[in-house]
Amino acid sequence: MIVCIGDVMVDVFRDEEGTERRHPGGKASIYAVTARALGSPAAVLGCVGPDKDGAAVMDALRTAGADVSTIVELEGETTGADFFEAGDWRMERGANWALTADHVQEGLAALLAGGTRIDAVIVNQGISLEASQAAVTFARDNGLFLVLHLGPEAIEERRKVAPEFYPLADVIVVSQREADVLAEHLGLDTEGVDGAELARTLFDATGPRWALLLSWGVGGARLVTRGADGIAEAEVPASSGPDHVVENYIGANDTAVSAWITWLVQGAVAPAEREFGEVVELLGRAVTVAAVTLDHPGPLTAAIDAPERFAAPRD
Template identity: 25%
Template sequence: MPAKVVVIGSLNMDLVTRAPRLPRGGETLIGESFATIPGGKGANQAVAAARLGAQVSMVGCVGNDAYGEQLRGGLLAEGIDCQAVSVVEGASGVALIVVDDNSQNAIVIVAGANGALTAEVLDRVDEVLQGADVIICQLEVPDATVGHALKRARELGKIVILNPAPASRTLPADWYACIDYLIPNESEAAVLSGLAVDSLESAEAAAAHLIAAGSGKVIVTLGAQGLVFANGARFEHFPAPRVKAVDTTAAGDTFVGGFAAALASGKSEVDAIRFGQAAAALSVTRAGAQPSIPTLLEVQAFKS
């Protein structure tokens, strides 16, 4: 049987526009295109793990609107188990995304139904968590739910990954001991550590701070600069594969999903990191969130 990954997190409909550059405060720009694309960090990571070889269950909430139906249907089409995706009264979550000609983006998220994912909801689907090899969480659902999920995953003895995105504050101190792999990008690492992260050396310093806080291992992703992997007092830099970027949306989610799928299948940490990097590199060569995520065969061909 394929390795089992359970993703606890958000499902959003991404409302994506392309513009020559990101607007400044008070400015109106003429956009070049618009599309509605299934997204949400939780759902993106679930799709990535599924396309990259894992058996995946999604735990989350969508609204009883047209977006909710599309989001749930999209996951089912990927072969993802959605028995723990609840349909609640109200609007589904959305993300408003502007992508510029340099493939950089700015994102505003409205939680919608994602706010209805509570600890009580998790308790009702505990059987799904029990069947996992790896459990992934992010920060687009209520903090109390994330904390409950991390502690329950640790109780169950699962491999626990936290992608602390979006990060606007430090994490609760008691979360760290529950985390096997903390995976922030440079801006998230800066928020969590209180240190500026603008180089490999500063990424190592931030990772060391997070290890000292109690996290098992830390992977700081740095976009085109690759990533820094911290394991205790040991640090390793993994350069990023060189590709021509079109859209960086969901690159981080693709890495997390790919890393989790590879780790759950028994690959070493180093091989899982390189596998996740290859998947993320392919994703930035395509537009959109979930549409950009590659398949296992595509990643294997890219690596060869």
């Protein structure tokens, strides 16, 4: 099972006429439905309010076959929402920020106590700092494969998990926008550097156990890994045309990340023990899968309505 910890919310799109579309979303939700579309069990650990938006997200996750037993519904809270209007973005964190360290520890412990085999834990930062750090600590204490996806909250708050937590992650994932903030947070001078140099600089500064992924979703990716033969680096090209504005593709990056991690943990070979060429090939497939979401109203819709388009070899 892949346990997806982080924000559970809705995406709200408003056009110039004020017409509104609401779609279930959130990084943790997107990780889970992508993993399910690719044949892996998945659970979501997050928080919603007792409202229509929370119910819509929960229904979508159940439809996808995801385990929602570790989603906390809190009275007095409102399900979080991302608002997209006239080219602007704003977030209302809502219940996401009410998820506590105790919720995280109890949820993960319950899954393990129930006999669940956890293949990977993906943590994003759409939840409180204490909750995300509790997830990191629990994963490492229990020897779980840990992916730390650094999220857009850093743009507003100029903060990340404490630097000493970075080396606990097997994989650190960061987008270009968050990469710039992470560099600032770590006191790095990365002005004017290209993607390859930025990825390597962040890899050296954060020190993940295995890999750092600088991801642009359908815009491609830059990967740096460490292994017995030293450091290996590769670039994966974009899967969308040059006329696309990549950062407008809500959820495509999360879909790519989840697809890559899902394929990495499927099969008998541990991610860090796979041939580097295979790791890069799977990343390329993941970037291609992310483009499937562009044909649908939202990434959850794509994974639920067209799972066959996500299919690819898993061994």
